[in-house]
Amino acid sequence: MGLRNFKVWRGDAAGGELKDYQVDVNEGEVVLDVIHRLQATQEPDLACRWNCKAGKCGSCSMEINGMPRLGCMTRMSTFEEAETVTVTPLRAFPVIRDLVTDVSFNYTKARETPAFAPPAGVAPGDYRMQQIDVERSQEFRKCIECFLCQNTCHVVRDHEENKPAFSGPRFFIRAAELDMHPLDAKTDRKEYAQSAMGLGMCNITKCCTEVCPEHIKITDNAIIPMKERVVDRRYDPLVWLGRKIFRR
Ligand code: SF4
Ligand code: F3S
Ligand code: FES
Numbered sequence: 001m002g003l004r005n006f007k008v009w010r011g012d013a014a015g016g017e018l019k020d021y022q023v024d025v026n027e028g029e030v031v032l033d034v035i036h037r038l039q040a041t042q043e044p045d046l047a048c049r050w051n052c053k054a055g056k057c058g059s060c061s062m063e064i065n066g067m068p069r070l071g072c073m074t075r076m077s078t079f080e081e082a083e084t085v086t087v088t089p090l091r092a093f094p095v096i097r098d099l100v101t102d103v104s105f106n107y108t109k110a111r112e113t114p115a116f117a118p119p120a121g122v123a124p125g126d127y128r129m130q131q132i133d134v135e136r137s138q139e140f141r142k143c144i145e146c147f148l149c150q151n152t153c154h155v156v157r158d159h160e161e162n163k164p165a166f167s168g169p170r171f172f173i174r175a176a177e178l179d180m181h182p183l184d185a186k187t188d189r190k191e192y193a194q195s196a197m198g199l200g201m202c203n204i205t206k207c208c209t210e211v212c213p214e215h216i217k218i219t220d221n222a223i224i225p226m227k228e229r230v231v232d233r234r235y236d237p238l239v240w241l242g243r244k245i246f247r248r
Pocket of ligand 3: 050051052053054055056057058059060061070071072073
């Protein structure tokens, strides 16, 4: 494929800028390959988080031409030969350095989400559930915690002030998963999502679903069903509209 033009954001918490590079690209390569070649040949101190290079660890989240994506799953063939490919860090989280951001917001939200709690008297190892119940929430357990959905959601993307009250789509699917668990006795997950996780701040724009690399139907299968059950639909036109427009 030959030399291709890139812009990569370099900097830290104090500020930074896009820098221009020309990097060799080979047939079949992904954006993360190019970042690695840039590190190996021109910029040994370029910071980038990655681990599996197989779309499974969720580490290499970045923004590529403004779209939140996994660097290891974005083929260079996606782009026109003449196109400059711009790589920037996730926008919703504070930059540590270059393409590495501080995603601890998500860990805080994970800690705030009440853990699975089996009924009293059932010991670990004695949990039993039907296969059909296992399958119902299987989709949500595919989450690789890349946080692309969290980074994309407009409720927090440019609104730092909303972060304390909003857990975000990744944790709405966790709530939905536990809500479907026949042994979870902790709490009414739907009510909790509404009262403590900011479910009501979501206006079902579906951007989270669009960027999910695991193709989890976050909005249709987790958020809307939970909203429907906590809110009287006669008084929530958004839910009604969402069903009309989005549901397939
Ligand atoms: Fe990533 Fe999808 Fe999980 Fe969100 S729900 S963290 S986009 S895998
Ligand atoms: Fe945000 Fe997804 Fe709702 S992008 S507004 S959580 S549908
Ligand atoms: Fe693991 Fe990309 S390096 S998902």
